[in-house]
Amino acid sequence: MRYMAAIVLAAALLSGCQGADKAGVNGSSPSSQPEVSPTAMSATPSAPASSSMEEPLLYIEQLRIIGGGQLVQVKSNIDIDQKSLEQALKNSLQTSDPETEFRYTLEWESPRFVQIRLHLDENSVWSGTFNLDEAVTVDGRKYASTEQPYRNTVVIRAGDGEGSLLFQGVTSGTRRVVPAWNTGWIKPVQTRESVAPSYLFYGQEKHHLVHALTGEALEIPVFAQEKDAYGNDYGYHEMYSDRFYEDFTYMISGNKTLYRVDLKGFTSKKLHVFNKPVYGMSSSPDSKRIAVLTAHDEFIGPGADLTVLDQQGKILHSRENAAFISHSDGFLFVYSLAWEDDSHLILPADRDEHNPLGQIRYNTGNGASSVMQDERITDPLKQDLKEHERQPHNDLLLSGLKWSPDNRFAAFKSGTGAIQVYDTQERTFTFVSAGTLLGWMPDGTLAWADIKDLVYTF
Incomplete structure (x- = not known):
């Protein structure tokens, strides 16, 4: 899925979206539409004449509602089989915290337009992803694309945007959250005092060096x-x-x-x-x-x-x-x-x-x-990554793999933007979170930052 940033009037975003019956899942539909502010958007489709030869396409926009809340708007150039889309969402959903319920409402504005209204706790550090490739048109054709494998994938992030450092045990499931700072650049830093790294959060007025294990921070003036x-x-x-x-x-x-x-x-x-x-x-x-x-x-x-x-x-x-x-x-x-x-x-x-x-x-x-x-990059790993990412070449991902201390797990940033962990023994992939991948701690926990959509680590 490709997105391009856009700022548009809320009234324009919602024009043509009124007056149709709405079907709800895990909740009821509100009677009026709130103003929204887009965070990422694909091109809005025109209304082409129906054609059996036309390629089925989904156009997906992620929006933040002014005043709180999020929407995922899904539009199609061909009538959607509603049950198939609902099932595709359920089957593909992965979250950073399986213990937290992912609640949403499906609001069908027309056979070609559905709003997925997310009911998220914006005070929590939570993220998830789902893929709508298995949705089909009313005449049974899939929306999946071999040439653009990510185009129907949605990555969702809750949180208030204050910034956090997160540490999670891949096998134990233990989780620790350390408050951090919003930044466009996080730099891993080694010190003589600890085998665990610290992370330098760059700022325009102050920088903060945060120790990964203790959470203690050194404030550095600019x-x-x-x-x-x-x-x-x-x-x-x-x-x-x-x-x-x-x-x-x-x-x-x-x-x-x-x-x-x-x-x-x-x-x-x-x-x-x-x-x-x-x-x-x-x-x-x-x-x-x-x-x-x-x-x-x-x-x-x-x-x-x-x-x-x-x-x-x-x-x-x-x-x-x-x-x-x-x-x-x-x-x-x-x-x-x-x-x-x-x-x-x-x-x-x-x-x-x-x-x-x-x-x-x-x-x-x-x-x-x-x-x-790197002898850890084996042919089975390459093949599994090829099938998982649905891309023939993954050189950039392979060169950026971050290995756990015991070399069993490899963490990487998927082409969808989500952090994934590959288990070399089980040959499986696990969704970890959205965010900025940082690396592994000596005790085998994985660290990442929930800061912004674009953060440099170099």
Whole structure:
């Protein structure tokens, strides 16, 4: 299912939707239509002449009602078999919390238009998904599409939008919720004090570093924006390291200047100024080296040069075109890189048949490099993922798999936008939640954030 953002008048959305009989499921239909505000929408169909040769299509809009509540509007170019749609919803429904009842009302406005009114507790952190592929027209034709496997899938999210970190045991079912902050960028951060990660929630005025196990948060003020800073496409002028040490860390300001930041007094010391935009940075486990990727070309292109600096900002090592990610020129977003140990870096590269993970292991001592492989990605896993996603190629999903500590489970963000977990022993898939996938804790619980529809993790 494809969505495109839209803002339209509520009266226009509801025109033509009055005067028809309504059939209710798990509730009764209200007598009047509320104003609504769309959150995501597909193109509204015209009214084509009925034709037995016409492909059956569903057009799905997800709407938030002004004042509270949600609607899913389903329109068709051909009369819908009502019972089949109701059964398709019931059969395919998966929720993040099976103990919480999913209540809804089906309101049929016409044989081609139904509103699914959701009765959700917006104070809860809840999400679910269903698929209407098995619905059929009155003459028995399915709405499923092999070319667009996600087009009839709906992902629903309740919650008040305040933001939460969630931790769930995949086998135990235990669940923990930690209050968090709305943000457009969450960065996993390693510390020496804990084997469990912390998560840095970026903000325009303040950042918050939240410890995953304790929920304790460190508030980090935003520094003044760098003079002559480079613009970027992710919205924040500071880029912190993926490691925080006992009382300091490193930060790039304005995609150009490297600083050491004191985490007690929040003062900064300038270490180095780069003459080209910075794409990404990471600091070594021993804190003595900082790796930085900068644009290779004068313009912002796909190639990136590597510079390794010491604690004082002195250049120790450099390599041209050490990393490469295909993208349109002019778009500056973060390139992920990380220290595997105090000598080796994991650098990004384009995925292909020889480099399915899109990663290079680079030795900063002798400059040797090798393609990263993952023996956990087996042929059965690839086949199961192909059938589950109904896509012949899933290279992006495979390269982004997050493995549990015992390597039994692989979590990933499905093409539908939902977080799924694959069990390598049972060869099954489980819906976990909507949200931003973060990773696994040492105890085997899975972490994700319920923040916004679009959050970068890099």
